[in-house]
Amino acid sequence: MQVILMEQIQGVGQMGDVTNVANGYARNFLLPRGKALLANKDNMAKFEAQKAEMAKTQATEKAAAEKAAEKLAGVSIKLNRQASEVGALYGSIKARDIEASLLEQGHTVARQNIQIGTPIKEVGDHTVQLFLHPEVVHELPMCCVLSLPVLRSDR
Numbered sequence: 001m002q003v004i005l006m007e008q009i010q011g012v013g014q015m016g017d018v019t020n021v022a023n024g025y026a027r028n029f030l031l032p033r034g035k036a037l038l039a040n041k042d043n044m045a046k047f048e049a050q051k052a053e054m055a056k057t058q059a060t061e062k063a064a065a066e067k068a069a070e071k072l073a074g075v076s077i078k079l080n081r082q083a084s085e086v087g088a089l090y091g092s093i094k095a096r097d098i099e100a101s102l103l104e105q106g107h108t109v110a111r112q113n114i115q116i117g118t119p120i121k122e123v124g125d126h127t128v129q130l131f132l133h134p135e136v137v138h139e140l141p142m143c144c145v146l147s148l149p150v151l152r153s154d155r
Contacts, residue, residue, distance in 0.1 A: 065133035080147035
């Protein structure tokens, strides 16, 4: 199905591109979310009329994302987790854990914008990517440390 992209979509194309995508991808994701329009004469004219305004909003969003990336420049995350003697975590670190840690430090990043390359299942230093804008990606250092088990005195 041919669509006109209303914004840059990673792996598909840039704003204004007319691209072929799978029917289900267009019907279930791109069209309902307003990320694309069906490629026909009416929609092409509609897109051309809105193109300047959309470029301005994209530039504003990119500037805001770059400002947020500057605020996150010195930020690192330290998570305490229980692990075995060899450093394997009992569970893995998810995007919601990183989101909560950033929120504690006063930074708001949507969970959908946090990408963990490989599952974090070991104690140590890791890097997490924050997709603040399609053109602004921030690398966030993260350290997972072993937490000491809590000893109960009632045993």
